Amino acid sequence: MPFASTPFPNPVWLAALVGLLLLVVGVLVGIRLARWVLRYRVGRARRTGAKGEARALRLLEARGWRILEREVAAEGVVRVDGEDQAYTVRADALVKRRRRVCVAEFKGGRGSATIAHRATRRQLLEYALLFDVDGVLLVDAESGRIHEVAFPALRRR
DSSP: OSSSSOOOOOOHHHHHHHHHHHHHHHHHHHHHHHHHHHHHHHHHHHHHHHHEEEHHHHHHHHOOEEEEEEEEEEEEEETTEEEEEEEEEEEEEEETTTTTEEEEEEEEEETSTTTTTHHHHHHHHHHHHHOOEEEEEEEEETTTTEEEEHHHHHHHH
């Protein structure tokens, strides 16, 4: 026997090995694709937000509001189980017209520029509580409208 014959691998094992290899490659490609989609969406949201912010600033200035400060922060404290916990909120701008100073929140997305949107309403309520200003403005960059928002229940206290 000059040549030793080697048995051909079992076709079931070969198919399983190929299937496993394809599965690993598919998972790796899927992970890379998911990361790319996430980066694309985040980038698109940032670009849209930057355009909406620029539009909102132009809208405020066109209506006579002067931008005092952008990305203005206020500190809040909440007591949980008797322990004070500090937190920070950040509004888009502090603006002034005549003698009135207001905090302004810019919204450019569909549906978020309305007081019916729960997150927006809560955000504006928090601004009304924490910022020492004359009012709160909701700037709808998409429709070109500026809404002055007040919470009458806060005045009753």
